[in-house]
Every structure is written in C-alpha cells, then in structure tokens.
Amino acid sequence: MRRTALLPAVIATVALLAAALPVSAAPTWLDDVTVTAEGRWAQAPAVAVDGQGNVAAIVGLSPVGAAAKPTAFRRNIRGSWRSAEPLGNPDSIFPPTLTADRLGNITAAWAAGTHDAATNTWTYSLQTIRRTARGPWGTAQTLGEPGVTPYDPMLGTDRAGRVYLVWWTGGDQGRVWFSRRTATGPWTAPIPISASVGALSSLDVTPSGRLVVGWTYSDGSSGTVGPTEGFFLRERSATGTWSPVLRRAVDQPGDIDLALAEDGALDMLTTQRNAAGDMSTLGSWYRPAGGVLGPMKPITSAASLGALKVVSDLRGGAVAAYEDGDVKTLARRKGATTWTTPQGVPVDQSVGSDLAVGAGGSVVLAFFGYETETGQGVYAVRRSSAGTWGSTRQIGDNHKWGFYGHRPSVAVDDEGNATVVWSEFYGEPASQYLRMHANTLDAAGPTTRLRGPVERFQRSLSVPVSWSATDRWSKVAKYAVRQRSVGWHPTSHYTALVGWKAATTVTSGRFAARQGRTYCFTARATDSVTNAGGWTSQRCTTTPLDDRALSAGAGWSRQRSAGHLLGTYTSASGNGASLTLKGVAAKRLALLVDKVPGGGRVLVSLGGRRLGTFSLAASARRSRVVVPVAQFAAIKTGVLTITVVSSGKPVRIDGVYLGR
DSSP states (O other): OOOOOOOOOOOOOOTTTOBOOOOOSSOEEOOOEEOSOTTEEEEEEEEEEOTTSOEEEEEEEEETTSOOEEEEEEEOTTSOOOOOEEOOOOSEEOOOEEEEOTTSOEEEEEEEEEEETTTTEEEEEEEEEEEOTTSOBOOOEEESOTTOOEEEEEEEEOTTOOEEEEEEEOSTTOOEEEEEEOSSSOOOOOEEOOSSOOEEEEEEEOTTSOEEEEEEEOOSOOSSOOTTOEEEEEEEOTTSOEEEEEEEOOSSEEEEEEEEOTTSOEEEEEEEEOTTSSOEEEEEEEEOTTSOOOOOEEEEEESOOEEEEEEEOSSSOEEEEEESSSEEEEEEOTTOSSOOOOEEOSSSEEEEEEEEEOGGGOEEEEEEEEETTTEEEEEEEEEOTTSOBOOOEEEEOOOTTOBOSSOOEEEEOTTSOEEEEEEEEESOGGGOEEEEEEEEEEOSOOEEEEEEOOOSBOSSSEEEEEEEEEOSSSOEEEEEEEEEEEOSSTTOOOOOOEEEEEEEOOSEEEEEOOTTOEEEEEEEEEETTOOBOOOOOOEEEEOOEEGGGSEEOTTOEEEEOTTSGGGEEEEEOSTTOEEEEEEEEEEEEEEEEEEBTTOOEEEEEETTEEEEEEEOBOSSOEEEEEEEEEEEEEEEEEEEEEEEOSSSSOEEEEEEEEEO
C-alpha cells in the first residue's frame, strides 16, 4: 500500500493563538490541468504530497521517439504547476515512485536503463533522488549491484523523516532488497531480505518506523508447489530487528498488497490461481495488534484477479481495490475480521486503479474508465472518514486516442485534499504524443485564524476583532464570526454562541460591547467551492465595568471627563478611602485608572484576601491605563475592595475588570 497522508504533529494551542482545523463540507474536483507541453512524450507519472500540502510529480518525459528522462514538476499550495525540472540523463526509466515526509522532503526512486549503441544492449540500475523541503532536487544516485536489473521499487516514510526502500531483482539469483536512510543521512548498503527469488513486493511503514514487506514467487508451473513458491512476509521493528511473519508455500501465488496500522495490526490481500490455471481466488489475511497472522479467508474468485491496493483507514479498519476485468472496492470495518462484499464502480468499463488514504481515514480511488455515452475518461470517487463512498466523478476530459496504459497516481494530503496525475494520448496515429494531466480534489475548507481581539482587557466598549483565512486550492469566499459573553455576577453564565458577522467578505470589525462582560469570539471561512472550514478556538476579552457601579465610601469624589470610560471617573487622595463591589465572581481582575505624576497607591482585595498594592504614579499623565491585579485558576467570589493606602496623593479609578 501507499500511505500518502502524513499525520500532523500534535500541537497544544491556547485560545489566543489557535487556528481552525479544516472541516470538509463539499469536496469538489477542480479543473483538469494539462501539465506538460505539446509534442512531448510524458509517460507513467507518479505523485506525492508533503506535510504542508505541496505536490510533487515525476514523469518520464521526452520528445516523441526519444528516450524518456526523469522529470519533476511541483505545485505548491495556492500556486500552479511549475516548469519541468530534469532529474537525470538515463536513456529510459521505468515508472517512478515517490514518498514525502511531514517536513516537506520528497524522495523518489525508479529503474533507469542505459543503452550501449555499439552493442545494442541495455543495462539497468536503481536510482534514487531527494528534494529537501521547498529546496531543489539533488543529484540522482545509484543503489544496488551494477548490471542487475531492479524491479518495482517501493518507498515509505515515518514521522521522523526516515525513508525505507525495497525492490526486487530478476534472474536465478534474484532477491528482495532493502535499504533505508535517515532524514539527512545517506542510504545504507542494500541487504537481501529474501532467502531466495522474490517478486511483486509490497511495503508499508507506521509513523514510528515499524515496517512490513511482503512478496511472492511463482516458478510458472502448476499442479505442484515449487521449493521457493508462496507468499512471504518479513517485519522490521522500529529498532531495526527483522523477524519472519509468514512463509506460506502455495502453488501459483499471484498478487499481494498489505496495510500496516500504527498499532501493528496488519491487513493483507493476495491472489492465487487454481491448479487448472483458469481461476484466481482473492483472499484476505489479518493480524490484530499484538497478535499473530490468521489464516487466509477467501473473498471471491474470478478468471482474472489482480492490481491489489490496500490502505489502512486510520480508524482500525482498511479499504481495498482490485481488478477482475473491472475495478471493485471492499472494506474491513474496525473490530471486524472479514471484508464487505466487493462492489463495482458505477462505470461501464474500468481499469488501472490507484488508492490513497488521507486525513481522518478518507480514501480516494482513481481509475481509467469507459462509458458508452461519454467515452473514455479518468474517474475518481472519495470515501469519507465515516465510511461512505461518494459519487463517482469524471475528472479527466475525453480524448480521441484515449489513455496510456499506466494507472493514474493518487496522493492525499493531511486535510483530505487529493491530487491525481495521469497521461493522455494526443495527435494522430502517425504523430501521437502523451501529455501529463492533473486534477485536484478540494475536500477541505479554509484554515481560519482569529487575529483579534488582541488585548485581554479592553479600554473601551468598542472591541476590535479581526480574522483571516487561507485555502490550499481555492479562494476564500466569505467569513462568519460568532460571539458569546458572560457577566461578573455569580449567577451569570455564558450565553449561547450567536452570529455577529454572516457571509461577510471583510476581515475586521468593531463589536459594540456592554460594560463589565467577558466576550469570546470565533470565526470560520468558506471557500469558493463551498467547503466550510472549522470554527477557530475562541479568543476572549473583557470590557471594563464603569466606576459608577462601585459603592464609594467617605473621601471619594465623582468626576466627569470626556476622556474617560462613559465620561466618568472617581477620585480620592485620603488614606483609607474605599470603593466596594459586592457579588463578584471572576478569574481575572484588573483596574482601569489614570496614572499621574505623584499618583497614590491602592490596595485591592477580594473576599477579604489581599491581592496586592499598586502604584498609580507615572512620569506623565495617562488616562485609561490597565493595571492587571490577579489571575486565578478557578473563579473566585466575594466583595471587591479598592482602598487608598497613600496620603495626599491623587487616586483616580475609571473602572474595574472582572473577567471569566
């Protein structure tokens, strides 16, 4: 299998800094894009997506009739496909494979052929290449023994950026081979992991670096089991220890693919032909986490079975596709050991499928198809994380000469967006050429950030709120903002969230608040194809309660001034003068004051507990100054008291903050 979605790092956030996780509302395929130029031969493209959502594709590209050279294309989020990047100069390449890590590094591998014109002979080698996050591609390097033909390289990556590579070599001395590299180091020397000839390898890697490799071998005869025939599995622990999982001797083994869950649970599908060679059986194998691999369970039989694709759904189950003349899908639910009945895709004829898993276990299947009414096309269908298949959509235009034989390639990012690449024929029979196409499934809404209110305590009752959003593949179309609030009394509770801005295109505004309340805001955006993002974490702020709400004892004077909250403040200069407010319930306390040269000092208490003494002196006069007093782990209640503890020095109280 190929796990293309990378589990994002878990990041602890607080309300003041949190961003929304995208929430899919209306997954939409965008326009089919032609990536390569006219008159070029672009064959067998493969695609990967990194942890930031950037897309990389590699294709064998050449002028018509010339040797295919490995060529890369990239598309960064919110961008278009860039110009071709040549990666090497072999005379031909076999279909490439790619893998990406969460940091944005891409690794690719392919079998490269070199032609000796003098002897008219070919030699083949395994080549790999790496591109650092947002950097250039490096230089292709060769792995394995010179002159030994490699087949079917497969790559996998763990969360630490370590890359694992398996391939097999042909001939009487053929083996299945393994190599790995760290995120920054070189490839290890290849080692054989099969004791005898092996082919059709399959690989999967968990985020922790645990991997399983599966392969089969058939000697081509029927009726008897050859000494090296059967299905084989080996597992490598995260610490590097290899151990056998399966060696099942069977006659005429066929295809194999597997998926490894993060907890070690293993799903595997295989095909095997009967003794007469006219029927194949599709079978499932399952190993629970911490358990042993169970026996093969037959699923179905047909004259021809193959092209197996299995992925973990990241929720304890698995999803698979195969071909028996048409593409069919099936699934294993969490907790079950058997698979659902295979279902065909709703297209008259289908072939050449690829399958990839994305955010939350959503799965995307792409394939070539033919409809009697509309002709040939590339089709795709998405399975939601809840396990429901959506509508099958044609995502590639019909062309007179159809599609190249290699299957489409699918990659899904950590938001559930998918990219599919494929090759299409153009031109007339005498001058045909292939062009690489791509299409993107925009399955996630914008990521929204609530940028304001910035201040914990507001100096007025007009609260500035701001927000913004980005979307990987579509434009941000509109925003919605909601708010809720709570007062300072013990009996006050947060209101329900209510809309403030709906379907707005502006990115800021001022909210008309009431005094003495804590307000919390949240926002989300919707993109141009109607995907709504998730609501942001709430960002909260507290408005001041005016000085007139406090009871003033002897020595205080009520004043009016246009530069103060609601045009008032309360002043005193005598030692012992007190302001009080009964029935307070708050987690955060602050004062709104004037600071002046020679200003006095006040003692603040709540419920009889002294919270501190605070100076109101400054080098120059300033109004509406916030003086933080205390923040509690839980709500504290009681009478708030502000007492002057200086003599003959001015104290001016404009308001208090009683935040939740």
